[in-house]
Each structure stands twice: as C-alpha cells, then as structure tokens.
Amino acid sequence: MNTEPVKGFRDFSGEEAEKRRAIKEIIVDTFEKYGFEPAETPIIEQEEFVRGENKSDEAVSDIFKLQDKGKRNLALRYELTFQLKRLMQNKKLPYKRYQIGEVFRDEPISSNRFRQFTQCDIDVVGSTVKNEAEILALCNEIMKKVGIDPVILINNRELLNEILGDLGISKNKEQVLREIDKFEKIGEKEVITNLKKLNADKVIKALKQGESYFKKFSSYKEIISLMEYCKLYGVKVLFSPTLVRGLSYYNKNVFEIKAKNVKETLIAGGSYMFNAVQSTGVAFGLDRIAILAKINVEKNKMLVISLEQDRKAIELAQKLREKGKMVSVYYGKPSKALDYANSYGINEVIFVGEREIKEKKFKIKNMKTGKESVLKI
Numbered sequence: 001m002n003t004e005p006v007k008g009f010r011d012f013s014g015e016e017a018e019k020r021r022a023i024k025e026i027i028v029d030t031f032e033k034y035g036f037e038p039a040e041t042p043i044i045e046q047e048e049f050v051r052g053e054n055k056s057d058e059a060v061s062d063i064f065k066l067q068d069k070g071k072r073n074l075a076l077r078y079e080l081t082f083q084l085k086r087l088m089q090n091k092k093l094p095y096k097r098y099q100i101g102e103v104f105r106d107e108p109i110s111s112n113r114f115r116q117f118t119q120c121d122i123d124v125v126g127s128t129v130k131n132e133a134e135i136l137a138l139c140n141e142i143m144k145k146v147g148i149d150p151v152i153l154i155n156n157r158e159l160l161n162e163i164l165g166d167l168g169i170s171k172n173k174e175q176v177l178r179e180i181d182k183f184e185k186i187g188e189k190e191v192i193t194n195l196k197k198l199n200a201d202k203v204i205k206a207l208k209q210g211e212s213y214f215k216k217f218s219s220y221k222e223i224i225s226l227m228e229y230c231k232l233y234g235v236k237v238l239f240s241p242t243l244v245r246g247l248s249y250y251n252k253n254v255f256e257i258k259a260k261n262v263k264e265t266l267i268a269g270g271s272y273m274f275n276a277v278q279s280t281g282v283a284f285g286l287d288r289i290a291i292l293a294k295i296n297v298e299k300n301k302m303l304v305i306s307l308e309q310d311r312k313a314i315e316l317a318q319k320l321r322e323k324g325k326m327v328s329v330y331y332g333k334p335s336k337a338l339d340y341a342n343s344y345g346i347n348e349v350i351f352v353g354e355r356e357i358k359e360k361k362f363k364i365k366n367m368k369t370g371k372e373s374v375l376k377i
Contacts, residue, residue: 008115015297015345020118020290022297024100026145027120027284031098034138036122039097041083043076043104050075052082054248058178062107064115076104079247080121081281085274093126093277100286112264112288123281125274129222132253132271132280133229139257139267139282140235147294148266152235153256154226155243157270158219163207166217169200174248176200180207181244184263207241214241219252226253245270255282259292266292301326301346305337307353316352316362316377341367350375 005011012020028038047065054060064076077083080099088095100120109115122138124131136152143150160180164173179194180203188204195201206213214220223239230237245254245268254270266289269282302325306313310331317327328344330337334351341349349365356362362375 006115008109010114010116016290018297018299019293019295020286022295023146023286023290023293024120026295027142027286028098028100030138030142030145031120031122034096034122034134036096036098039087039099041077041080041087041099041101043102044074045077045083047073047075049085050077050082052085052249057247059105059246062105064104064106077101078105079103079283080119081123081272081283084123084125084279084281088125088275088277088279091125094131095125096122097125098122112291114287118286120284120286121281123279125279126277127271127280128278129225129253130229132226132255133233133235135269135280135282136226136230136237136255136257137233137235139255139284140233142284143257143259143266145295146289148259148289148292150266151258151260152230152237153240153243153258154223154237154253155240156219156222156253157244157250158252159214159217159223160244162217162219164200164203167200167202167206169203172198172200176203177244178246180204180242181246183242204242214239222253247272249273252278253280257282262292264288298345299326300348301328301344303327303337303341303346303349304329305334305349305351306331307334307351307356309352309354309357312357313352316350319377338365338367 050063051060059078063078066074068074080101080103087097098121100118102116103119104116106115122135124135140150140152160177161173164176169176176195176198179191179198183191192201192204195203227237243254243256249272250270251273252271255268256265257267258265267282267284271278271280273279302320304313304317304327306329313329317329320327328346330340338349347367349367351363360377362377364373364375
C-alpha cells in the first residue's frame with residue numbers, strides 16, 4: 001500500500017506544525033482586535049456555486065471536481081471569498097468576517113505551490129476606501145509581528161480599464177489584463193511579446209509613465225485616497241501600475257503584499273461587488289508566510305518519568321498541569337526517557353522514584369544545559 005501523500009499535498013508535524021499554529025494565533029488575535037468575527041464554511045460546495053460567474057478565471061478552471069452517490073456535481077472550494085455570497089445574507093453592514101481554512105486547486109505544483117494550502121481571509125461586506133486602509137494596516141501589523149518586513153503594492157482595476165479605453169484597446173480586455181499581471185513574474189520583454197499578439201503592447205509604455213499621466217483618469221483618485229488613509233495608520237503603500245490580480249471579480253482597488261527581496265506574494269486581495277454590495281478583502285497565504293516568518297515557537301515542555309511509581313507520577317503531572325505547564329508522562333527506562341525527551345524537544349525532565357516520593361524532592365534535569373535542580377512538593 002502506498003502511504004505517501006498525493007502529489008501537491010503535505011503533512012505537518014512537530015516544530016513545523018507548532019510554528020504554523022503560532023502564526024495562526026497571531027493572525028486570529030489581530031483579526032479580532034480589528035473587529036472581525038469568525039466564520040466556518042464547507043470545503044465541498046455545488047460545482048455551479050464554486051464556478052460562479054468567473055468561469056474563465058485560471059483559479060476557477062483549476063477546481064477539483066467530484067460527485068457524490070446522488071450523482072450531484074460538486075467541487076472543492078478554491079478560495080474562501082465566494083462563500084460570502086451566502087454568509088452575507090441578512091447581515092448588518094458593514095459585515096466584517098474572518099476565516100481560516102484549507103483551499104484546493106488542481107494545478108501544476110512547484111517548490112512553493114501546492115494543491116492544498118491554508119488561507120487566512122478577512123473581508124468587509126459594505127466597504128469603502130476607509131475599510132481598505134484599515135485592512136492594509138492590519139496586514140502590515142501582522143507581518144511585523146511575524147518578523148517580515150512587508151512591501152505593500154496597490155492598483156485599481158477601474159484605472160486599468162480607463163487606460164485601455166484611452167488607448168483604444170476594446171477587444172480581449174480580460175486577456176490583456178491577465179498578460180499585464182505577469183509583468184513581475186516573467187518580465188517586461190515577454191509580456192510585451194504576448195501583448196503584441198493581442199495588438200495591445202502599447203499599454204506597457206503607457207503604464208511606465210509618471211503620475212501626471214495617471215492623474216487624468218478619474219479612478220486614480222481612489223489610489224490617492226487610499227494612500228492618504230493609509231498614512232493615518234502610519235502605513236506606506238506603493239502604487240504598482242502593472243498589478244492586476246487574477247480574479248476577474250475585482251472591480252476597484254487591488255493589493256499585493258510581499259516581503260522585501262522576495263518575489264512570491266504573501267497576502268493579496270482587493271475590492272469586489274457581491275449581491276450588489278461593494279466589498280473588500282485579502283487572503284493571507286499561511287504556507288508562504290510560515291517559510292519566511294521569524295518567530296520563536298519554543299515552549300517549556302516537561303516530561304515526568306515514572307520509575308515504577310505510576311500513581312505518584314500521574315499525581316505530579318496533574319499538579320503541574322493545573323499550574324499551566326505542558327506535561328507528558330513517560331513509563332519506562334530512564335535512558336529511553338531521555339532519548340524520548342530529546343526527540344520531541346522537551347526542555348525539562350522530572351524523575352519520580354521511591355526515594356523522591358519519600359523525600360518529597362524531585363530531581364529536574366534541563367535537557368539543554370544538563371544542569372539539575374530540585375522541585376520540592
């Protein structure tokens with residue numbers, strides 16, 4: 001029997017799992033500090049609902065499809081945002097929700113791209129540019145907490161559409177935008193080559209012009225407004241004219257957050273319209289953030305070693321747990337117990353034998369320094 005994970009899927013355990021949990025805790029604490037409430041949604045939905053109105057989007061075309069015993073066409077969710085169409089029903093606006101969960105895409109894998117990954121989403125249903133600035137401030141705060149220096153990039157989809165109209169580009173607009181979005185990934189030369197096939201290569205020259213060019217478009221005011229509100233939070237954002245974001249439902253400002261000197265996007269999102277309500281949100285890619293995060297996840301774990309004194313070992317372990325300690329009990333030879341402690345990164349071991357019980361003094365050994373101390377009960 002082949003027990004290896006399916007290609008594009010992974011196991012997490014030990015220190016790696018602890019680091020991911022610590023990052024999630026930081027993210028959740030910050031989400032809630034900014035007034036977002038939690039939500040949970042199914043991993044499996046009706047395929048029609050998953051596809052929505054954006055069937056041409058690359059992410060939508062990569063959904064995992066399946067059928068149940070009733071021959072219903074179902075699919076694994078590829079993101080968390082589309083389910084807001086259901087969650088937002090009968091909610092007072094603005095509705096601020098966060099969600100952490102697994103999403104799935106049946107796409108080619110690479111060293112940092114997998115078919116199952118964890119997204120941490122926040123969205124505001126019934127939003128304005130003021131909510132966008134608050135979200136970017138929240139993102140900035142979380143990145144700093146996990147030891148990442150963020151670079152926050154912004155653009156506006158309406159602005160891009162205005163520019164295409166000004167240049168007389170009316171055909172294949174979605175395809176043109178998708179090519180522009182590859183600018184940072186594949187470089188200017190290849191993007192221009194691709195745009196020539198669409199008779200739209202002049203757009204890159206336009207996007208490389210200065211602020212005076214963009215000022216003539218009404219949508220650029222939304223960029224300026226977002227920058228001004230971000231200043232109130234002490235957050236620096238950079239205008240990136242080639243930023244598009246792949247999902248076609250975005251209709252106003254869009255965002256990407258990277259780490260300095262790192263190409264991959266860590267957080268991304270933008271503003272969109274659901275059920276005729278303007279909304280905005282971002283998704284944190286936990287997997288990529290965990291690779292770059294610089295946080296200390298070391299915890300003071302203790303191992304109570306029973307030297308054929310199981311009852312007293314359990315009593316001691318319970319007393320320590322009542323005081324908030326992380327405790328395991330080991331039943332076996334001391335030499336194997338020490339090896340066990342080392343393999344699981346346990347900081348301290350406590351021996352519980354007949355002599356220790358009689359004297360009410362328990363020897364504690366620090367596994368890092370080798371120093372011994374005495375715990376009196």
